[in-house]
Amino acid sequence: MPSGMxxxxxxxxxxxxxxxxxxxxxxxxxxYAPGEVEPTTELMRRHxxxxxxxxxxxxxxxxxxxxASFSSRHRIVDTSGRVRPVAVxxxxxxxxxxxxxxxxxxxxxxxxxELAAVQRRVDDQVRAFRDSxxxxxxxxxMLMVVYGVNADRAFDVLRWRSQQENVKIxxxxxxxxxxxxxxxxxxxxxxxRLDEIVLRPRQSAGD
Numbered sequence: 001m002p003s004g005m006x007x008x009x010x011x012x013x014x015x016x017x018x019x020x021x022x023x024x025x026x027x028x029x030x031x032y033a034p035g036e037v038e039p040t041t042e043l044m045r046r047h048x049x050x051x052x053x054x055x056x057x058x059x060x061x062x063x064x065x066x067x068a069s070f071s072s073r074h075r076i077v078d079t080s081g082r083v084r085p086v087a088v089x090x091x092x093x094x095x096x097x098x099x100x101x102x103x104x105x106x107x108x109x110x111x112x113x114e115l116a117a118v119q120r121r122v123d124d125q126v127r128a129f130r131d132s133x134x135x136x137x138x139x140x141x142m143l144m145v146v147y148g149v150n151a152d153r154a155f156d157v158l159r160w161r162s163q164q165e166n167v168k169i170x171x172x173x174x175x176x177x178x179x180x181x182x183x184x185x186x187x188x189x190x191x192x193r194l195d196e197i198v199l200r201p202r203q204s205a206g207d
Contacts (some may be wrong), residue, residue: 007109011039012093014102015064020044026107029086031079049075049083067092067100073110085110139173142180 009025020039027034030047037043041060048056052074062068069091076084090105136158143154158176162169 007112009107010104011090011107012102012104013063013090014093015067016101018064029078029084029107029109030076031082047076047078049077051075063103069103071105135170135177136173139176142177146180146184 007025009023009027009029011023011026012021013019018041020041022039024034027036027039045053045056045060055072055074059070059072063070070088071090072088074086074088076086078084087108087110088105089108090103092100093102093104095101136155139158140151140154143149143157144151147154147157149157158169158172161172161176165172
């Protein structure tokens with residue numbers, strides 16, 4: 001069976017006797033082989049994440065009392081202890097007279113989607129950190145040159161201004177870089193001296 005198909009499985013729940021039926025795919029999501037166990041309300045509850053059991057109890061009370069359809073997003077814990085985020089979508093089953101006798105629907109394993117979302121969040125944070133680090137390093141470099149201080153002291157200046165203004169260090173650094181570039185002039189003799197430094201022949205560390 002293609003792996004994508006194992007991510008989705010069907011189930012049925014009948015109000016009378018609280019009888020459950022689940023497909024092999026739903027059994028597998030819970031860690032069971034086909035036909036290994038018979039699903040019951042207690043078994044389903046036991047496999048809910050401890051923090052989600054109160055939600056499960058509330059859903060069960062609602063569908064048993066009002067025979068309502070439901071949808072839910074929660075976590076299950078399989079037989080190996082692995083936590084799986086799932087979405088459960090269900091609608092009502094009716095008999096020939098239109099009376100609601102149960103609910104049926106499907107489980108959708110969200111594990112890959114959750115991991116992808118986490119990875120996206122991590123990537124975003126890494127990008128933001130990289131961007132922040134870049135502009136902070138620029139500002140530090142400028143302060144080191146202008147004030148003749150080392151990197152730690154330059155960062156102390158940025159941090160102090162951040163606390164004084166109650167804004168993020170990155171924002172202080174970005175504003176500083178823009179304003180220094182726009183408003184701080186360099187004399188010709190200083191540029192010539194910098195030219196000499198840049199163009200001075202150097203040997204690599206391994207030579």
